[in-house]
Each structure stands twice: as C-alpha cells, then as structure tokens.
Amino acid sequence: MFINWALQEIYIKIVYYGPGLSGKTTNLQRIYNQIDPTHRGEMVCLKTMEERTIFFDFMQFELPAIHGKRPKFSLYTVPGQYYYAASRRIILNGVDGVVFIADSQRNRLRDNLDSLLDLEKNLIRYNRSLEQIPWVIQFNKQDMEDLVGIEELQSKLNFNAVPYFTAVAVQGTGVRETLKTIINNVIGEIERKWHVENS
C-alpha cells in the first residue's frame, strides 16, 4: 500500500500467482473486459511468441472517489513456468494481497503445490509469509475433465484455510468474487494493522 496524501490516492497491489497455464492472465482479461473503461487504464501483457507470459501482465483500475479519496488497484500476474523464479520474486515487491490460481485438474496437483511453495519462498525474501499476508485461492478450470474434488484440493492446497472459489475463468465464472474477496481482505488487513476502529 502507498498513500499519496496530496493527490488523495491510495494504491493497492494485488498479484495473481499460480502454475503455468492455470488461468492467471485469463482472470485479468475478464476483469479488464468487465470494468468500465473510464475506471481503468490499458492492460499490458509481456508474453512470448507462444502467447505465454514472460514477465507479467498488468492493469490498474480505480474506484469512484470515497469522500475525495481515490483507491487505485494494480493487478499483476506472474509467469508460471518454474524457470521464471526471479521474475516472480520481482513482481511480489510491495504486494498487498495474493490470488493463487490453482488448476483443478488431477495431473496439475503437483504443479499447484510447487507453485505455492515457490510463493512462500519468494514472500520470505521480503520478510513476509502466507501466514500473514491476505490471500485467497481460486480452483480454476472446473469445466475440465479428471478434476480433483474440492475437499481434496482444500486439504492439499489450502493449508491456511483462506477463502476459496471454484471458477471457470474463460467463462468469467468466479472471477469477480475472487477479486472482490481479496480486496476486502486486504482492506481488512490494513484496518487491523493500523488500528482502524469500526463503528
């Protein structure tokens, strides 16, 4: 979070993390398409010739002013393939909340777990951890065959019992709910940290 008091702007950074091809970019594209263009900037995707994310995707949107204050949200994705570890670490700099996009197919279970461990390892580089940062998990690709059941996904991946969502991001299902929840949890964490008293 960063607050520019002169401009009354509050910046919050959300990172979409997860294994390659789990649907991180698709989530961002759906959000980009749903938001009124007057409230968002352009989306940038840094990708390879094979249409895979090579560094990050990025978009920023802002909410209507709240008593003159303007909350702005930056959404980033990371490249999922294992050899882009350094890029993922860079993008986590200054993160306020993480959306972990898991691929619900059985043959991706190991990749999901590896990616979660990689996320924890990278957060530790910034003296942070999954225990203390707001994060949510999205079980994506629910339209595919040979899925892992939600109970098993929960027991194997959601070890912090964070909010979870089932999704078919290509159809937009579960995308908005995931975003709304992570933003709510990030604001909740800011309130807790800065002792904002609830009326």
Added chain:
Amino acid sequence: MENPDTANQEAKQILLSEEQYHEIAQELDFLRGKLRSQLVLFGDLSGQLICQKGDLPGADITILTALLAGDFSATTEIAKLLGQENQFRLHYHEGSRSNLYISSLTDQFFLAVIFDSTVTLGMVRIFTRKSIDKIGRIIETNFEEMVKISNIINSEFKSYVTEGLDKILG
C-alpha cells in the same frame, strides 16, 4: 546468516505527505527544465507512479511506470547473478530519438528521465544525482503533520470500497 536479498517490507515508506509531494514535484520540474526533458517521473519499485512532470503523448504513463520498475528490478537481479550486489544503481537506454536514464533511490523508489540527444549524458548524470540526493532528503524528513493512516482509511472505507467494486464490476 542474513539473506542479502531480503528486503525489509515493514521498513517501507507507505505515506507521502502533501509537503513531501509538492517538494518532490518542484524538484522534478527543476530537473526537467535543466535537462530539457520530455518526461521526468518518480515511482515506487513496486510499480506505482508517484509523480510526473511532462508527458509522452499517446503513452500510458501508469503502464510505463510498471514497466520501468520491472526493468530496473530485473537488471538488479542480473547484477546479483553477476556478483554485483548493489552495483547497478542506474540504467541508461539509448534510442534513435530519445534516451532513458533511470536511477534508484534507496531500495524503494526510482527516478526516470527521458531526454533527447542534444543533452549530454554527463549532464543527465550530474543533475539526476543532485535531484536524487535532494528527493532523498525530502523523503527522510519527518513532517510534524504526517497524517495518521487511520484518518485516511477509516471504519467506513471498507463498505465504500465494496460498494464501489459492485458499481464498476457489476
């Protein structure tokens, strides 16, 4: 042993006061005038634009800032791989019509200058260094009237955010 890559997230500055912002803006204006620069921008290495002077017609400066922060951080990683811990404090990209000079300020901020070929790199280095030092002092200053976070994000904030999200996402 302490990991040299570890950055202390808690030590990051999260609030810029009105005075600090205006003083930084004034310094950017000064730097831009000295270097006849098309655009001078000050950002956070997490990718957030903090202040800009000048413009690049047709370019989205928010995206530019995210890319500059990514570029700078990626080169810092390269420096580490080459055993050059903390050695790459500035980058210079030479273009056919304009050049880009980026310099970091602490581990959190950076200053980028876009200038044309009529200005020498030596001048850019000298004036950017001076501005970096000055902005560093501005940021370090403890203003008495630093605003309390709880005055900005109060108990109503969360419900307004939820309402706002519903409005723009449907």
